[in-house]
Amino acid sequence: MSDSLIGTQHEVVGGPDRYVTGAGCYIADLASVIGEATLFVVRSDVSHGRLVNVGLDEVRRAPGVIAAFSASDVRADLGSVPVIEPRISVSPVIIPFLQPVIAVDRVRYVGEPVALIVAVDRYFAEDAATLVELEIEPLDSVVDSREASGSIQLFDLDNEVARIESSFGDAAAVFQTADVVETLTITVGRHSGVPMETRGLVAEPGPEGSLTIYGASKVVHANQKALAGMLGLSTESIRMREVDVGGAFGIRGEFYPEDFLVPWAAKMLNRTVSWVEDRREHLLSANQSRDQIHVASIAADERGRLLAISTEFWIDSGAYIRTVGLRVADLTLGEIPGPYRFESYSGVAHCVVSNRTPTGTYRSPGRFESSFVRERMVDRVAARLEIPGDEIRRRNLIRVSDMPYRSGIRSAGKEVVLDSGDYVSLFERVHGRTKALADELQHVTSRDESEKVGYATGCFIEKSGLGPFEDAIIEVRDDGTVDVLTGASYLGQGLQKALSNVVSKALGIPVDSVHIVRVDTDRIDVGIGTYASRSLVMSGSAVHLACQELLRVALELAAEEFEVGTEDLIYDCGRISTRGAPDFAMSLGELSQRRSKQSPMGEGLTARARFDKESVTYGFGSHGAVVVTNARTGIVHVKHLVLGYDAGALIDEGVVVGQLQGGALQALGGALFERFSYDNVGNPLATTFMDYLLPTASEAPSMEVVLASSMPLDNPLKARGVGEAGIPAVAAAIASAVESSLACGATLHSTPIMPEAVWELANT
Amino acid sequence: MPEGTEHRRVTLTVNSQTYEVDIEPRRTLADVLRDQCGLTGTHLGCEQGVCGACTVLIDGSPARSCLLFAAGFENREITTVEGREHDPVLAKVQQVIIEEDALQCGFCTPGFVVLLTGLIHMDWKGDESDLAAAMSSNICRCTGYQGLMRAARRLLEPTADSTSDQV
Incomplete structure (x- = not known):
């Protein structure tokens, strides 16, 4: 399947110019080509309630339906229903608040997955969804983050997940003596990335329980590891491949319930399963963000010198703590004083859960x-x-x-x-x-x-x-053009263009000789990903270092070939020549061909480098x-x-x-x-x-x-x-x-x- | 298609080619173009008729293919973003979009390409604020519309804006 899939017009090749002719290869395009089994997620339409029964008998008999599952099927297969672990900002206090991949006995937001229907296509899946016998006993809902510590609880625990503080200087003392003190309650509304392309995945089972997942992005290697852990598979048996991405903005690519459910269904049915959410589902279930209420104060002297700033704020995390943990609260706390010379600062964040869609990082979180x-x-x-x-x-x-x-x-x-x-x-x-x-x-x-x-x-x-590191691999093709691999995701942000420029400059070859290859965990085995405006700095620097390494290796090879010292070689625009003997020259492509003939595995000229920084x-x-x-x-x-x-x-x-x-x-x-x-x-x-x-x-x-x-x-x-x-x-x-x-x-x-x-x- | 499903044979003319498809009456034009005709350049961004990513031309006029039933469009001339061979205006618009750096992720791009092509075919006339209103048919989430508006100005040459002074 992979070969047929990727060998078609739907292969992800070429630069962004192909988007103007409709030749992009987004996840729904792959799903359309495969068109054999579509997964539909049945979602809670109640914001808070006890999940009493999910009846799927009639669904399973409906036309076009291949299978239907609920939490009990996941439990029967794996022994328990997995929860989605935090990727960053890990803290023991958030453990009780993590999201199960499918609701077990309680629903906590409208949009939470309660059942899966796999059908021949989405039309029949949606028809069958009307036959689900869903019994939810409603509970009162928590909707005001500042009242979250009231009597209604989402997890039989206080709804305040954590209280985090940050400070410098003695803000309290400054506020007591300052000429001017101002206080204001400020609300930052709930909004999010809302990319034009909704989320989607295609999961394709391979030999010996292996799986190939198309549609991953942002943190591909982290998701590969997370999925392997949940399914009890080795990391290597899961191959993640990116395809074109129609906007991400920090919210796409985090590990969502569907990132487990789609591969799990493919594994259960031993057939390729695709899933593409519709816009309504996206607005109900993808990470939302912001949603903070601040009670802020500022102190200054009469000449307008700023002295102190403080805030106590409530951040509504929604119904569960997802993959970024408490990171948004932490970033907000860290950025309050900003570019001014405050003498002191005091910040307190209350991270609370509510019966709203869970949240995460959206472009410029906290800022x-x-x-x-x-x-x-x-x-x-x-x-x-x-x-x-x-x-x-x-x-x-x-x-x-x-x-x-x-x-x-x-x-x-x-x-x-x-x-x-x-x-x-x-x-x-x-x-x-x-x-x-x-x-x-x-x-x-x-x-x-x-x-x-x-x-x-x-x-x-x-x-x-942001660190900690990123790797880059440069592989020279026989024709002298180069493949470039890093852990970064290409989300439409122009990163391919920027990385091509880095390579072009470092190797002195034309930009169109540089092929920036999308993340494929079979071709690059480690990576951190694309978030926090990190990829130009981290992947770009790794690519820069890999180019330098490539030149070092190329010069050594050429020195052997021409039986001269490397100091007698000149590198210029993809070509190595010997000083004083211009006939003794080879292109990077020729060197790579030579190399692949000599090496046991047939690999050509290649180099790898890591850039890390604190x-x-x-x-x-x-x-x-x-x-x-x-x-x-x-x-x-x-x-x-x-x-x-x-x-x-x-x-x-x-x-x-x-x-x-x-x-x-x-x-x-x-x-x-x-x-x-x-x-x-x-x-x-x-x-x-x-x-x-x-x-x-x-x-x-x-x-x-x-x-x-x-x-x-x-x-x-x-x-x-x-x-x-x-x-x-x-x-x-x-x-x-x-x-x-x-x-x-x-x-x-x-x-x-x-x-x-x-x-x-x-x-x- | 599961047994007992109502379906019919429909002939569609897309980009001057004939497609014979066996479909249920409820299938939208967008879904049939994508899943039956293999023309996946027509994108679905909302299926609510708002974002315009699914814009196609029906007899030269822009339409939301997510809101139309395919079975109703026999004997009509449908143009999609893939139709540059059949419509030279489309090819020109595509070139200008590239030259003006009017795209990032590319997901909304086919819809804007087809929208602009349709506006040219309809011999659109208006000033700068009319043009912004026309371009508001579709949504782009990446670019901030700066390149798209440059492309639109080049292609449609809005008249001196009598209202541009009125802010």
Whole structure:
């Protein structure tokens, strides 16, 4: 099956240009080609209840149905129903809150898997799903994260999973004596990645109980290991292969219940099983994110010097703790003080469960939230002291002379060290540009009088290049082109292009001679994955090192071949020649052919390298927004965003710009439109794109990118990751710009910023 | 197809080719194009008629193939993203999308390619904000629309925007 599958037009070959002709190979395309057994997940339609009975007899007799399963079948096969273990941020306190792969005796959110139907296709599976005898005895639901410690419990334990703290200095003392103290309750709404392609998998059984899984991404090797453990198989007997990915944004590729259920069903039936969720299922079951309520305070002196910031916040994790553990709370705590010289800080996070869809990391986790909170509080100080917000920021940003700047705060288990970049100068550039665009707009005369122009600029610290390591393998083909393998996932973020540039530069060969190969665990056996804006820095550096290693090996081989010392060889653009004897020359391709004839296994010229690092690559950024607020309707139209980031060395400027702009529009969505709302018993209200509003071309502002390029020293490419740097301060800048348009103080306190809140601001 | 299922033979003309398919009346055009005709370039992003990833042309006009029943489209000319041989406008749009760097993950791309092709066939006219409204038929989650709007401007040449001053 694999060979026939991958030998068709559906093979993943070629660069992104093939997407314009429809020649992409996404997981649903593979599923369509196979078309023999489709898995459908029957999901709970009750947010909290005792699962009394899952009757599947009638389902099994329905037309087109191949099999149907419930938790009892999983238990009968494996002895128990596995839970999904955390991949990171592992802590003993979360163990009772982990999600079983299928509900056993309790359901805790609408969308939780309760049964599986395998049928000839989705139409018949959906028909059969109406015949499931599902008996759920409803329980009261937990829907308010701040009341989570009440009498209703999800796990017969307190709903507060953990309370985490972070601090430096003596914030309590500063708050007692400061000239100015401001306090505000701030809500960051629940939204998420919502890629245009829904999730899907194809699982194909092979000889001796082996399995090939198509459709993995993000953390492919971690998922391979997790699945092997749950099925009681060796890691090597599971092969994971990526296909084209229609957007990921941190939420796709984590280990979900279906990542167990689909391979398990394939194993049970000993046939290829595919699964592609529909949009409603995606909005019910894929990781949601953000959803925090902060009670924040800030202290300053009368001249606007920021002294202390504190927050106590509640983060609603949804019904279970999934693969990223408590990471979002931890990241939020670590990013609250941001790029300012606070003397002290105190943060407390309450991680609670509720009867909502479970959550995880979405692009810029913790930074969207912390930046909104921090920048709102900075604006409070500005309003209170009647000093412009930009002036407060200018006075308090960390300066070059303060670096390396260590407040003592930790984030994701590592000390935050801010060691490079001219924050003030980038801020000035972004702020200047934002102001100029606003001035231009002000001078337009034909505007309706209820439409008011405003602008503002917010600041943030962004993290990237998270370790611990990544490997790269370079294999030279006979024709001199090269295959490049790393543990990174290609999610449409332009990473192939960036890595091709790294190889092209290091080896002096054309970009189109570089084949970036998608993750296939048979071809590269270790990898960490693509998240935390790490892949350019980690995989890119590993590729860079592997190229150097390849050149070293190539020169040695050529030296043997020509019977000269390596010092007598010249490498230039994929070709090695001998000094003074130009006829003695070989291309990388010829060397590789020679090598494969000599080696026992027939492998050609190849090299492997690992890049590891402990540090996190931090960078500074600043986002400016120019808005037009309609005071009569409360509708906000963002006209311009100015996106400033210190990206370090630019490996591919087009990719950098695309990442910042794409991220910024997602942030704008979270700032103004996107919200997973629930009713008061935990029923989700945003289950279609009519309710969950994504920004379209009409909502998209013009976006200018302003880059700085101070060089981080912790990686050989001197690059910073940019995948998330378009997000952090966009919502904060929009909120502040709206207030500036209405000439009022900093009172907007919730995302999404709804027209009714703006209208109230304009009309009171 | 399981025994006893109601089905019928339907002839579809897609990209100037004839496809004879044996289908249930309830099958959507998108599903038949993908699963029966093997034309998987037409993508399904929501099946709710909102995202536009499944856009095809029916007699030259853009339509959501996820909301239509295939059996109703005999004797109509259907164009999908794969139809560049049959429709040179499609090939031109594809080239401009590449040149303007108007894609990232590529999942929404076929829908936008077909939408723009349809707008050209319909001899679309309007100003900049009309163009943004027309492009709002479809959703892209990756790019922030900057390249897509550049491509749309090049292809459709919006008139000087009388309302662009009105913010």
